[in-house]
Amino acid sequence: MNHGILVTLGVLTIFLILTAGCTSEQKAPPPESIPGPSIIDLEDLAASSSGIVLTDSIGREVTVPRNITHIICSGPGCMRYLAYLKATSMAVAADPVERDARSPLPLAYLLAHPEIRNLPSIINEKGSENPSVISGMDPHPDLIFLMGENHQISPDDLQKRTGIPVLVLQEGDLSYRRSTMNYALRVMGVVLSKSARAEEVIQFFDKVTDNLQTRAWTVPDFQQKTGYIGGYSSPEPQGLYSTTSVYIPLTLVDVKNTAERYAAENNLIGSLTITKEALSRMAPDAFFIDMTTWSRKDNAVNDLEKSDVLQGMPAIRQGEVYGLLPTALYGEEHEADIINAYLIGKALYPDKFIDVDPKVMADYMYAFFYNEPLFEELNRKLGGMALSRIPLFT
CATH class of the missing domain: 3.40.50.1980 (Nitrogenase molybdenum iron protein domain)
Known part of the structure; x- marks a missing residue:
């Protein structure tokens, strides 16, 4: 059997698994995925000559530059979202736990992208993002993502001291905070020119969670x-x-x-x-x-x-x-x-x-x-x- 046939059979098998249980005999449809703001809503946000004005997860209005090429993504889950969007090459720094080669965490995105461990850290000995280190980085970051609110330096202070826009996002999850997850992916997709991939990721999550819920619903x-x-x-x-x-x-x-x-x-x-x-x-x-x-x-x-x-x-x-x-x-x-x-x-x-x-x-x-x-x-x-x-x- 040639390689092309094997690949086709593999894709067909997964398709059949993900569509299993979705028959007309069900009493009611499976639970719907919770959508986040649409990508159209995000792209229609106020734009200026210097960039796009976004409201981040804690209500701050931030002007994000266009044509971003280098970013900092700090906080639990942030680099993984970059990996989902196939954008890890834009990162110029990594968090200390992601750089730890002595006791590496068994995380799939680090196995797939071992180069992340070689990126410098912008976290100081107190566990805070270091404005001085960030300001002197080469290549210079165009944007800073902070995932979550548990950062020792405030986003406004970090933005003021570095001169770099800071966007705060929340990670969310596949259940109770689904819309939060979708919003983070879509915002990152818009500002990194990865909107199509962000939608692909969200739709993939919708497909597999609907498959799980369809089976369990019965x-x-x-x-x-x-x-x-x-x-x-x-x-x-x-x-x-x-x-x-x-x-x-x-x-x-x-x-x-x-x-x-x-x-x-x-x-x-x-x-x-x-x-x-x-x-x-x-x-x-x-x-x-x-x-x-x-x-x-x-x-x-x-x-x-x-x-x-x-x-x-x-x-x-x-x-x-x-x-x-x-x-x-x-x-x-x-x-x-x-x-x-x-x-x-x-x-x-x-x-x-x-x-x-x-x-x-x-x-x-x-x-x-x-x-x-x-x-x-x-x-x-x-x-x-x-x-x-x-x-x-x-």
Whole structure:
């Protein structure tokens, strides 16, 4: 069989997977994706001879120059968005965690773009963007993106001290903050002349999340499964009792997060640490482990194996323990959220995901975003157990 036929068959297989479940027999359409502002709205913003006037995520009006060639993209998720838009070559700096060659984070965009590690840092010893360093850079940046609001220097001060426009954006996610994610991608697309790619990325996310939700939507409420995410790393590797009450992959396939109730009872939200006793009372249908835990001596798998209390839980006795890709090492990794969701769906709703191989889907995602399959290389950095059932007591 020649190469052209193999490529065609591969594309056809993924197409069939992503259209599975979309039949006329459904009672109602799947949930719609939440759209952000249209690209037309953005391109119709006030323009001056020197550039485009944009309102950023915190309400600041910023005049952005035209024909941008060099940028700084600072904050969790910012460089990954550049990678989505195929614009990393425009970056003239990288954040310290992205440059760390001694303990490199297992992030797909860094595997695809190792040259990012060679970029200089503009962060000083106090963890703040350094105006003096930025002002003296060659090539000189035309624009600074700050992702999120947790920066020690204010955007107005940074803009005043460097003379460079500063745009603040929010990363968003594939569920509750979908419009925020879309807006960030579209704004970056407009100012970097990557609007077509930004729309392509947004439509791709729409397609795969609709596919996930279509499959999960057909599961009756009384058959809804529960799951627990352990070893949740945000950003450091953690043990079994580190979890989160907001885990996008579970949400995407309508699996109830057992940490939600614990968080509500204790007035917590997001990342949290629970007790062994609390976990034993949750009784999830399956355990899902963030495999960055593998780098710890006392990792989440060891925690499961050495606890007599947990060993008696039905999910443990039945071997319902699976490894996942990290999703929050440095910002929310949207492609990892989707890949993990396919694994979770396959584990808990096997009849709805019978045609899906999560590892194949992973490389399909990586090929779209980064032009190459990356799963095997990434999995080697995660103990070889990502997107797999984890054998216990071996």
